[in-house]
């Protein structure tokens with residue numbers, strides 16, 4: 305029984321490998337949710353594509369959850385076609401089951417909930433366990449759920465826990481008309497996808513998300529893996545199209561979600577055709593910047609983002625005025641006590657400019673009374689500013705001590721802002737308004 309090599313499957317090389325010194329068991333896993341019908345049907349190309357997606361998921365999208373990130377988590381995989389695939393391979397530590405990674409071989413059965421093990425796969429698993437016995441002296445089969453609170457790899461596989469049970473099962477399936485080895489009818493597909501799923505439907509959803517929310521902080525390249533980024537992006541999309549996720553931890557994406565997003569995109573496109581395009585921003589020095597469709601982009605936006613960032617608010621740095629930038633603008637406007645509308649017009653530009661040039665202290669840090677005391681030009685500017693606003697901290701010595709803190713508190717109280725003795729964007733904003 306020769307596994308299909310990881311090279312032939314098209315997996316990328318591991319970043320690191322650690323050898324196994326012993327192997328006391330085969331640890332069995334499944335996909336969780338059902339795999340796509342073509343994968344379950346044992347289509348060789350679909351099986352390889354699926355394994356590449358699993359690897360990408362473990363090495364990038366989901367690397368924290370899996371822990372290793374050095375490679376796909378398992379040592380081998382078995383397709384429902386009966387093909388054995390080399391993943392990490394023999395004698396290499398996996399990242400599939402904490403506590404067992406250094407002393408077992410992890411095998412992924414390429415099926416999930418609601419899908420029955422095929423005779424071919426059962427037979428390959430039996431062969432695999434016998435192979436393990438020859439090499440390592442034990443035919444012990446563990447399941448992921450023996451070690452962790454998980455359903456993996458499901459009740460059916462868990463019940464087939466010896467080589468002879470696996471072989472009997474394969475014989476029974478083969479002699480039964482009701483359960484052909486290769487499913488001739490595709491299993492009924494779940495109507496939705498969610499966190500942890502891979503495949504073409506995930507890819508299609510990600511492409512819609514990319515078009516809907518290009519500037520979202522979690523925007524990412526569609527890759528067919530429903531990972532944490534896609535989850536967060538999905539929740540943001542739901543907010544935008546006013547859908548409610550019944551389970552925010554595992555938002556379901558079905559036909560209704562796709563339809564709602566497509567409608568939103570259609571609506572956008574038709575609005576674009578009837579509305580004048582947003583002002584070109586390259587040829588005005590202080591253009592009105594705001595969230596538009598299509599989004600404004602360019603150096604002016606980038607300049608705005610940098611300025612807002614200096615006040616301690618996150619506005620992104622992409623040069624694209626998207627929802628993230630709008631959020632940063634609103635936060636800045638609130639702290640500067642000007643109209644909070646997310647639109648950068650003359651008033652907001654002026655507020656930003658008030659901090660520009662030589663009137664501006666470096667707004668790189670929060671100022672407060674700490675040990676050792678903060679000192680520097682920024683503290684000195686603060687002290688001068690406090691004095692000219694009628695809350696003198698004493699001599700402007702550039703050291704933030706108790707007298708400066710008390711002056712800050714007095715100033716904050718008189719300005720009607722949070723009295724905490726800490727000088728951040730809000731306090732600076734008030735100080736420079738006076």
Ligand SMILES: [Zn+2]
Nearest residue numbers: 333334448456
């Ligand atoms: Zn598992």
